[in-house]
Amino acid sequence: MFWRQLRLKILPLCALLYCTVLVSCTTLAATPVVDSSQNYQYHTIHSPDGIGKFYQGREIAKVMGHTEVLWLERPSRETEEQPQKVLDTLDLQSTDVVADIGAGTGYFSFRMAQKLPNGKVLAVDIQPEMLDIIEFLKKDTGITNVETILGNINNSNLSDNSIDLALMVDAYHEFSHPYEVMQAITKALKPGGRVVIVEYCKENPFIPIKGLHKMSQNQVKKEMAIVGLQWQNTDESLPNQHIITFAKTVSQEPINKNKSSN
Numbered sequence: 573m574f575w576r577q578l579r580l581k582i583l584p585l586c587a588l589l590y591c592t593v594l595v596s597c598t599t600l601a602a603t604p605v606v607d608s609s610q611n612y613q614y615h616t617i618h619s620p621d622g623i624g625k626f627y628q629g630r631e632i633a634k635v636m637g638h639t640e641v642l643w644l645e646r647p648s649r650e651t652e653e654q655p656q657k658v659l660d661t662l663d664l665q666s667t668d669v670v671a672d673i674g675a676g677t678g679y680f681s682f683r684m685a686q687k688l689p690n691g692k693v694l695a696v697d698i699q700p701e702m703l704d705i706i707e708f709l710k711k712d713t714g715i716t717n718v719e720t721i722l723g724n725i726n727n728s729n730l731s732d733n734s735i736d737l738a739l740m741v742d743a744y745h746e747f748s749h750p751y752e753v754m755q756a757i758t759k760a761l762k763p764g765g766r767v768v769i770v771e772y773c774k775e776n777p778f779i780p781i782k783g784l785h786k787m788s789q790n791q792v793k794k795e796m797a798i799v800g801l802q803w804q805n806t807d808e809s810l811p812n813q814h815i816i817t818f819a820k821t822v823s824q825e826p827i828n829k830n831k832s833s834n
Contacts, residue, residue, distance in 0.1 A: 674743025
């Protein structure tokens with residue numbers, strides 16, 4: 573009942589911003605240009621759903637802007653993504669400080685906050701419009717342990733050693749600077765802190781999501797290893813998504829030299 577009422581609050585707020593999600597069309601990449609840091613490649617011919625920038629052989633997807641927020645709050649998300657299963661997998665402790673990276677409308681932020689009576693959620697997004705929606709919902713729901721943080725394209729703006737968990741749901745594949753952002757997140761984790769990435773399974777071609785908005789488990793593992801995160805487990809209990817967990821060890825440091833694969 574609570575989430576149904578919350579959705580009724582947000583739908584009128586966002587209705588004029590909605591844009592229908594289109595079917596993907598993929599094209600082949602041309603000869604790449606490699607940037608000076610050796611982390612990224614750029615292709616002039618690329619998928620219309622991507623930005624022409626490649627990381628470890630993966631084209632980065634276009635960001636879902638604030639004009640498409642109704643997709644985040646669609647009623648079918650309860651059955652398609654089963655958010656309660658994601659929450660159960662997180663094994664949250666009451667005092668945890670959790671960063672919801674790419675928080676959007678706070679779909680997961682508010683759900684996690686209710687499980688953290690002595691902790692809090694840091695809702696991070698690079699779009700001020702998304703954070704405005706979260707602030708509106710904070711006042712409307714009376715949930716006080718959600719704090720909004722405006723990140724930028726290469727930094728989550730979290731303090732070092734400040735979080736127990738970083739959660740990214742259907743967001744990581746859109747980061748325009750994944751190497752830099754994940755370096756910053758790794759620094760923000762406390763020793764033993766975890767990163768949980770939820771992405772649509774690229775291994776399954778029948779999932780009706782644009783190709784660049786899916787990621788394979790192997791690709792996620794490869795990219796997290798570059799910043800020194802250790803794979804812990806992969807939960808495949810969701811209908812269409814992986815829940816992939818990584819941990820920061822005490823001695824971990826991000827790898828500085830990172831060359832993109834073709």
